[in-house]
Each structure stands twice: as structure tokens, then as C-alpha cells.
Amino acid sequence: MSAERPAPILQVQNLTTSFRTDDGILTAIEDVSIDVHPGETLGIVGESGCGKSVTSKSVMRLLPPATSILSPESKIMFDGLNLAHCSEKDMRSVRGARIAMIFQEPMTSLNPVFTVGWQLNEALSYHTDLSKSGRRKRSIEMLRLVEMPNPEERLDEYPHQLSGGMRQRVMIAMALCCEPEILIADEPTTALDVTIQAQILKLMEDLKNKLNTAIILITHDLGVVAQVADHVCVMYAGRVIEKGTVREIFHTPQHPYTRALLESIPKSGRREHGKRLPTIEGVVPALNDLPPGCRFAARCSIAEEQCIHTEPDLKDHAFSDRPVRCHIPINQTAEVAGSKGQA
């Protein structure tokens, strides 16, 4: 599989984003590196405050310029352009046209005083040379693509007349109308009911296969990741702590946080019913009060002396070829072999 994997379309390297706040400069994400490949879905998972949304907004340069700082080493390479430090003019030719984004709350991301058609038309007139009738035709085509019922009538409706699922479809239609090479979906289904979520996830999967779009899916829902992601990047307190394919992450998690997170989800089935859930004690450290060592050390069940004093690097370990940020990563193959050897 790795042999025929196409070259990455977007490479984020050493991305560090800080904010000026009343408490001084706080670093929200540090040294984040991710590769995004065409036709693949990269899932970024983590709990609230881990920096997954800051990562995506840094890529789109949607953070307030007055208070946010991207460090000079940060590189966001897209088609020969470093988005981290390019001009706003260059960024405008990329944002919306070649990299598009959909947000968590479809109600607040659509403008309530304009019709659906007006908002689709705005994006098209900005990024394409289509005529007025061509834009209307294209808008209807896009709404049909996202399986919106009665697309011609919907064009003249306002966002408040649509249900949550339909609003998210409009958002996706808007994001896709310029055929972007990358779609960033920031918690696209969190505000939706599970049956509507299934519709939207299937739609994104179909679009990925049809248009070969690369998708960055940001979510806290591990079920959604297992369902649609090809590769996964786990974040904790502003750091990438583990990367791998979706199978590797779910079957042989190497970071204790990833493993604990997977274990704390309620399982279905007779055997698990009514049992106590394994938990991760404590809470995520605050950004202005980060520990000197590993950021997970205080909550980690296998932390040692070194974890408290020095922060581990994100690196490959002897027994695997994928990066983990841990001094003592879990080696499951060795655990299995070791127990057999003793017996």
C-alpha cells in the first residue's frame, strides 16, 4: 500500500502557533508535523483543548492576525507555497478555492440574512470565471451532488428554513463548489444526530472517492475516525503524540494516552454491560501551567521518573516504524511474545 501511495499534497512541518493573551504568550500547538495525501482521509483526534482546531485554522490562516503568531520555523507547504508565511493575496487564491473548510456549527457558519443561492454564488463569483447563469447551474449541480432534496427550490431559501443536516450539506456544497484539492472538516458531525451523521459521513466518503479530494477530519469521536479515516494523528495538550494508520492506532496503540482513550469508551455487548469503565484520572494540564516533562505524565499509569523531568520526542522506536512521543511506548507484540515465553 505504501509503495503506490501518492506524494503528499500538503506538508505541515514544525508548526508552532502561539497567542498573545493577558497571561502572556501561550503556545497552543507546538512542533506539529503532518502529511496529507490525495484521496486519503487523515483523522486528527484529541480531547477539547488539545489544539486540533488551532492546527486546522493555522493551515487556513483563519486565526486573528493581531493575537496569533506562527513561529518562523513553521512550514505549511502546499504546491511550492509556504502558507505559514505567504502574503494574504497568495493565501486568498488558495483559501476556499484549493483548500476548503467546513465547520462544526452549520447554523453560525452560514450567513442568516442571505439565501443559500446567494452564498453559493458568492464563492463561485470569487473563485471562478463562470457567467451568472453558469454559476446558478453549478450551484444546483453542487446541491444535487450533496443529495439535497429539491435543489432548485433550496437556492432561494434562507439557512433558518433548513434542518441541521441540510445546512451541513449546504456547507459541504459551498466548500466543494471550486473543486478543492483538500477539504478540512472540523467536527463536521458533532452537532448532528447519529442518523444524520451517518448520511454526512457517507457523503464525504463518496466525494473523496469521486473527486480524489484529500480530507483532514478533525474530531473527538473515535468511532467516526474508525469509520472514515485512513491515517490518524493523535494530539494531546498541543502536541502530536502518535501517528499511524487507522488499524495501527486502534489495534496496537503505542502511546499510553491513545490506549487509555480507546479503553474509556463504553463497549457494546453482553460481556461489558454494567461494568466500571477504565478512566484516565485527572485533567488535561492548562497551557499556562505545562509540566516540564511529558504532558501526559501526571495522568499516565506507567509513568517513570524520566517522564516527569524530560519531555520525549516524537520518534520511531526500535520495534516499530511509526512515530510516538513516549519514553516507554507500549510494545504489544513484545507483551504477547513475553507472556508466551514465560509460559
Place this chain on the structure above:
Amino acid sequence: MALVEVEGLIKHFPVRGGILNRVIAKVNAVNGVSFTIEKGDVLGVVGESGCGKSTLGKTLIRLIESTGGSIHYDGVDITDLNHRDMLPFRRRMQIVFQDPYSSLNPRLTVRALLKEAITHHEIVPEADMEDFIESIMLKVGLRADQKNRFPHEFSGGQRQRIGIARALALQPDFIVADEPVSALDVSIQAQVLNLMMDLKDEFGLTLMFISHDLKVVEHFCDRVLVMYLGHVVEEMSCIDIHAEALHPYTQALLGANPINDPDEKRELTVLEGDVPSPFNPPPGCPFVTRCPKVEARCHDSMPPLVEKAEGHRVACFVVND
């Protein structure tokens, strides 16, 4: 023995409009719901937004008044009790809300939040107040020295613990938990669920657990009501929902839930269409607009809840044939 018995509970909300602000329509939030909760049981209520599950919980403990039907609590009909007669029942029936941010008064310390209800219901004499408040805080996993802090100084999970402490302080025997873990992160969610499980055992509580998350309900509850547009469409035991669910809607809910294992990945069940508007529900079964097994008769009348096996009731013509 049944602690809560609900018979044909109805809640209609009037919709006002026009220049004279007359009632122009009504929303049937809860439409003739009947069930019982045995002492010590946890009854889960699942359904999508707008199905009436929160309204059901609030109507049940009379935070909002019902339009019809009856509620019996511990053998007493509390449907029409006046304010004074209701007071002892108010103490015994508590609620934990979904949003730990908006359900705590930001200007009261934890101590004041807890004390208010304890004083009103005269749970302990004034002299023992501080000890009692501290003991409740310890029970829910907060430290006694945090009692003079304000809600904004706590994290989401801790605030939910304050909400639980407030309910627990009145020594209730029944708690309605309205999406208590929905706003929390996965790792915090597990902490709060474990806490509720421990408290239930320690105090012998009976619970109604309202949630949109079938995985949590399946894990935590003994029985479950599946609601759709104000109707109960299925009631069953939670031991093995996947194997036993019969109603097409319950099956669709299960099928739409992603599984946490990329190897067991399957095509998600995708229902066509959206939920009908509650202002204008279809005349027959409310699920007809999306049901994969729909037949002609489903459009004419609402199928009754029929007992298929012991403790398993389903409202569907096709399944009940």
C-alpha cells in the same frame, strides 16, 4: 416494586403567532407515553434531538406540567398535587442537567449552591450544615476545601460533579439525569459514568438516564425506551440491544452508530430523508417518512405498543405481524 408509574403521559406546547398572539398550532412533544420504573433500576431514554426525551424527563418530575395522563410515584398519584403536597416529592425526585455551564448559578459558591436546597428542605440542622456539605462533596469526588469556589473555577467534569452533588444533597430516591455526560470529553465521561454507577449502588437510587448516545445507554442502563417524535417506539432490556432490537428505527440507530474498530467497519445504515416537523407530524406512524419497511397501512394509524416478549414492547405493524 414499581417506583414510578406513568400512564398515557401527554405534553403539548402551544405555538403562538399572528398579530393577536393566538395559539395557531401545537407541538406534541410527548404523545401518550406509558412506562414503569422498578426500584433500583436505571431506565435509559434514547432518541434524536426533538423526539421529546428531555420534555418527558421534566414532565415526569413536574418541572413542567403535563397536558394529560397520570404519574404515580411510590404509589401516590402526583399528577395534580398542589404545591404544598408536592414538596416532599420534590425532594425525593431530583434532576441533573446536561450543560454544567448554564445550570449552575455563576454568582454562588459551591457551598451556597448546595446550602440553598438543603435549607429549603430542612435536610440537616444549621449546626451540622458544614459537615454535611463537605461529606456530599467528598462523595462526588470534590475536595472539601473547594467549597468556597465559584463554578467558573472548575472544569466541565467537576461542574457536572457539582450538579450531581446538588441533586444528591437532598437524599433523593429518584434522579432524572438529562444527558449528564454529553458535554464532556470521552475520558471525563467515563469518570462521571463510574461515579453515577457507584452512587446508585451506595444510595440505592433509581435513575432515568436520558441520552442520545446508544453506546452509553447500553453500557449504563437496565432498560431502554426508544423515542421518536413524542412516541415510544420500542421498550426493551439493555443487556443485548444489538441482538434483540426489532423496530426499524432502533435498528437504524444501531446501524448508524460507528463502531470503534476499523476492522469491523461496515456500511453505515443511512436513512433517507429528514425527521418530519413536530408541528405537522404525519397522521400514521411518525417514522413513515424514513422507514425502510414502510407499508400502506403505516400511513393511516399509529401502531400500538405490543408486547413481543417479556419486557419487550414494539410499536410497529410490520414487526408485530
